[in-house]
Amino acid sequence: MSADLLSYSVAGTxxxxxxxxxxxxxxxxxxxxxxxxxxxxxxRDLEARLRDPLPCDSPPRKLRLAIKVLGRLxxxxxxxxxxxxxxxxxxxxxxxxxxxxxxxxxxxxxxxLGVSVEDLQGSLFADLPGERIVAEPVQPLSTVELALRxxxxxxxEMLFRATVVSVEVEGNARVLVRHAKWRGLICGVAERPGxxxxxxxxxxxxxxxxxxxxxxxxxxxLVPLLAWCPRFRLQAECIFHGRRLTLQLGAGDPIFPAxxxxxxxxxxxxxxxxxxxxxxxxxxxIREPEPIAAAGTLIFPDFALRHRFDPTRRWLLEIxxxxxxxxxxRKLALYRSAGLSNLILCIDEQRxxxxxxxxxxxxxxxxxxxxxxxxxxxAIETTTCAR
Amino acid sequence: MRLQFDRGTIVLTDPxxxxxxxxxxxxxxxxxxxxxxxxxxxxxxxxLWLHQRGAGFxxxxxxxxxxxxxxxxxxxxxxxxxxxxxxxLGHRRGVVALPTGSGxxxxxxxxxxRTRLSALCLVPTRVLLDQWLREIGALYRGPVGCYGDxxxxxxxxxxxxxxxxxxxxxxLGDRFDLVIVDEVHHFGCGLRDEALEMTIAQARLGLxxxxxxxAAVRARLTELMGPTVFELTVAxxxxxxxxxFDAITLYVDLAPDERATYxxxxxxxxxxxxxxxxxxxxxxWAEFNRCSVRTAEGRRALAAWRQxxxxxxxxxxxxxxxxxxxxxxxxxxxxxxxxxxxxAYAIAREHLVMPLTCDIGRSERDNALERFHRGDLxxxxxxxxxxxxxxxxxxxxxxxxxxxLGEREHVQRVGRxxxxxxxxxAVVYELVTRNTIEVGQxxxxxxxxxxxxxxxx
Numbered sequence: 033m034s035a036d037l038l039s040y041s042v043a044g045t046x047x048x049x050x051x052x053x054x055x056x057x058x059x060x061x062x063x064x065x066x067x068x069x070x071x072x073x074x075x076r077d078l079e080a081r082l083r084d085p086l087p088c089d090s091p092p093r094k095l096r097l098a099i100k101v102l103g104r105l106x107x108x109x110x111x112x113x114x115x116x117x118x119x120x121x122x123x124x125x126x127x128x129x130x131x132x133x134x135x136x137x138x139x140x141x142x143x144x145l146g147v148s149v150e151d152l153q154g155s156l157f158a159d160l161p162g163e164r165i166v167a168e169p170v171q172p173l174s175t176v177e178l179a180l181r182x183x184x185x186x187x188x189e190m191l192f193r194a195t196v197v198s199v200e201v202e203g204n205a206r207v208l209v210r211h212a213k214w215r216g217l218i219c220g221v222a223e224r225p226g227x228x229x230x231x232x233x234x235x236x237x238x239x240x241x242x243x244x245x246x247x248x249x250x251x252x253x254l255v256p257l258l259a260w261c262p263r264f265r266l267q268a269e270c271i272f273h274g275r276r277l278t279l280q281l282g283a284g285d286p287i288f289p290a291x292x293x294x295x296x297x298x299x300x301x302x303x304x305x306x307x308x309x310x311x312x313x314x315x316x317x318i319r320e321p322e323p324i325a326a327a328g329t330l331i332f333p334d335f336a337l338r339h340r341f342d343p344t345r346r347w348l349l350e351i352x353x354x355x356x357x358x359x360x361x362r363k364l365a366l367y368r369s370a371g372l373s374n375l376i377l378c379i380d381e382q383r384x385x386x387x388x389x390x391x392x393x394x395x396x397x398x399x400x401x402x403x404x405x406x407x408x409x410x411a412i413e414t415t416t417c418a419r
Numbered sequence: 420m421r422l423q424f425d426r427g428t429i430v431l432t433d434p435x436x437x438x439x440x441x442x443x444x445x446x447x448x449x450x451x452x453x454x455x456x457x458x459x460x461x462x463x464x465x466x467l468w469l470h471q472r473g474a475g476f477x478x479x480x481x482x483x484x485x486x487x488x489x490x491x492x493x494x495x496x497x498x499x500x501x502x503x504x505x506x507x508l509g510h511r512r513g514v515v516a517l518p519t520g521s522g523x524x525x526x527x528x529x530x531x532x533r534t535r536l537s538a539l540c541l542v543p544t545r546v547l548l549d550q551w552l553r554e555i556g557a558l559y560r561g562p563v564g565c566y567g568d569x570x571x572x573x574x575x576x577x578x579x580x581x582x583x584x585x586x587x588x589x590x591l592g593d594r595f596d597l598v599i600v601d602e603v604h605h606f607g608c609g610l611r612d613e614a615l616e617m618t619i620a621q622a623r624l625g626l627x628x629x630x631x632x633x634a635a636v637r638a639r640l641t642e643l644m645g646p647t648v649f650e651l652t653v654a655x656x657x658x659x660x661x662x663x664f665d666a667i668t669l670y671v672d673l674a675p676d677e678r679a680t681y682x683x684x685x686x687x688x689x690x691x692x693x694x695x696x697x698x699x700x701x702x703x704w705a706e707f708n709r710c711s712v713r714t715a716e717g718r719r720a721l722a723a724w725r726q727x728x729x730x731x732x733x734x735x736x737x738x739x740x741x742x743x744x745x746x747x748x749x750x751x752x753x754x755x756x757x758x759x760x761x762x763a764y765a766i767a768r769e770h771l772v773m774p775l776t777c778d779i780g781r782s783e784r785d786n787a788l789e790r791f792h793r794g795d796l797x798x799x800x801x802x803x804x805x806x807x808x809x810x811x812x813x814x815x816x817x818x819x820x821x822x823x824l825g826e827r828e829h830v831q832r833v834g835r836x837x838x839x840x841x842x843x844x845a846v847v848y849e850l851v852t853r854n855t856i857e858v859g860q861x862x863x864x865x866x867x868x869x870x871x872x873x874x875x876x
Binding site for chain 1: 425426427428445447449451452456458585589613616617709712718749761764767768769770771772773778780783786790795796797798
């Protein structure tokens with residue numbers, strides 16, 4: 033997306049996005065109606081129409097952004113009697129072979145293919161972006177949703193210029209950490225003393241040397257995920273025209289949320305939670321309990337198991353499954369340094385972890401293909417919990 | 420101490436006591452991981468620095484070389500041999516500037532074959548990706564890797580598009596000893612430069628037909644790839660290793676209604692430009708753009724500018740001139756260059772000639788080039804796809820209906836015709852509309868040929 037679609041102002045060192053809100057709904061409605069009018073017509077006609085202003089006041093940058101976002105959401109159809117590629121091969125080949133005028137070429141090719149000249153001409157470039165047919169939307173789109181989607185595109189595009197992002201987040205920090213690891217970012221997580229929130233700092237390895245936009249896309253992808261954190265405050269260092277500016281976002285900003293993150297990381301976890309609930313009705317299974325401080329960072333156990341009538345009986349459960357040996361070693365080292373006495377580690381037999389590698393005090397259950405919920409229940413029922 | 424490649428950087432852990440890594444080239448302390456870190460491109464200098472101090476270290480794994488026996492011999496022309504020797508003398512770092520059609524890809528293949536190094540070749544487009552894969556495949560019988568166009572396949576010899584290299588260099592950066600950059604003039608201005616900083620490759624070869632004249636860009640490119648070690652121009656090779664050519668400018672007029680529209684648009688645009696010039700006499704076009712989008716008047720001026728360009732892209736007179744030229748050269752292989760895809764399609768419809776644009780799929784494009792080579796198609800029309808690098812067989816006439824990218828684009832376009840042939844003399848026609856912005860644009864784009872040629876004579 034080009035920079036001339038971004039609507040923002042600069043206040044000191046802060047960059048402030050100009051969100052689309054209720055005051056923009058009238059012209060967004062007109063824009064949606066214009067789109068409706070062009071259903072069944074070529075995309076290029078719609079594009080030509082949208083090059084001219086709307087019949088009502090509309091901020092130019094916001095309008096361009098909305099057109100772009102709408103373009104991505106609307107499906108297109110192709111309409112051709114003869115496959116376009118085949119049409120081009122026949123028509124241009126025939127034109128090169130003969131010295132006749134173009135109308136004669138059209139007629140000759142149309143006759144040989146058994147179609148009308150009009151159909152043949154309509155098929156020539158039917159697959160090109162401008163020639164595709166504007167189609168009905170899959171789902172009706174409201175002005176409110178369009179505005180929220182535009183806002184998401186706006187802040188994502190601004191974050192694509194980010195070098196470092198810091199997020200103070202309450203709950204669901206795991207989703208950010210998971211994303212950071214998946215995208216190869218360096219992720220530092222720190223608890224705030226006396227507060228329930230954690231601060232997640234994200235940047236790329238190369239960001240140490242330069243204000244690089246190399247990781248902008250990965251950082252921008254965080255935005256829709258944040259909508260699933262109950263509370264957050266994001267601060268990003270961004271580069272705009274060579275200037276370093278700070279972008280701040282917070283819970284409550286009008287941004288379209290991503291699809292809800294998956295509740296479980298794997299089918300293995302999902303199956304365990306289901307089976308444990310069935311086997312142990314007196315126990316609550318808490319997915320993604322609060323993180324635990326260890327060696328200057330935070331670790332995120334997969335589950336907490338808490339007795340419904342005696343909350344002091346509480347266990348943390350971590351399933352160490354499909355990962356590299358290096359990952360397992362680092363994870364176990366973190367758990368060792370945390371010194372937890374209420375930890376159950378479920379380790380895939382194929383990981384070949386030596387006893388010496390395991391955290392002292394942890395209960396270890398080895399599994400093959402599925403974590404045995406009954407075995408976990410036996411382990412916690414027969415052991416006194418220290419924490 | 421251990422050196423580790425970490426996503427485009429080198430991480431140094433467990434340094435011996437007494438060794439101050441802060442003095443090592445490119446090394447900084449990274450508080451995020453509590454270790455020293457350097458850009459991967461500093462790896463050769465860093466290793467040398469450690470050796471000089473007698474510091475032992477566990478090195479990163481050396482890249483896997485290609486199998487030498489699978490290479491066929493690569494013959495070079497004398498000037499290509501000289502270029503390769505100059506690059507070798509420059510410690511295998513540097514840029515070679517040779518005109519389009521003079522065999523830069525072959526030079527790169529010879530560099531790969533003679534150095535026996537694992538090599539990553541970066542190319543600007545998917546079209547060139549295919550072309551390089553074909554060319555390497557013809558001389559190297561082993562597997563060739565590819566990053567781009569939806570493919571991610573590694574091999575000791577790998578071709579990648581710039582975009583894929585930028586995205587994946589954090590994984591590829593420690594797998595090659597030699598990096599070759601085709602059309603290297605695209606680097607050095609900040610865009611995607613990190614791709615070259617995130618690889619440990621010590622040997623680096625840049626190839627271009629149009630080296631940048633901007634001092635800052637040249638300096639940055641020298642840092643990333645090395646200095647220009649060898650340079651020849653069209654004039655040096657034309658008539659021998661390249662075909663001779665005639666450049667003919669045809670001036671055409673606007674029709675009365677076109678002139679009236681143009682005058683109206685020019686008035687809007689010129690007024691805004693004059694206002695801008697009063698406040699910023701040396702302001703650049705980019706600054707004018709930034710300034711203009713802030714006001715309704717400025718936005719009208721930019722819209723007028725775009726409309727002027729659309730109007731000039733394919734005027735009635737250009738239509739007539741093109742029809743006449745295509746008729747005159749109906750037995751030749753003709754390339755028509757336009758300013759935009761829209762005009763290319765308009766010409767394709769009007770004259771029933773095959774367009775080659777970014778919208779036309781790869782296999783159809785290859786098929787069209789093959790048919791052009793066989794003579795089944797005599798004319799191709801394109802806005803940008805044919806501009807750079809693509810090997811166009813046997814064209815001898817070019818008609819430049821419009822251009823958007825200036826001097827560099829023009830030099831590349833002319834280069835499409837210069838593949839030598841017996842007794843071949845190519846012709847380049849430029850259609851320029853009188854008393855419009857096109858006159859200045861055409862003059863500026865021709866400078867690329869004129870200045871460089873006169874400098875050699």
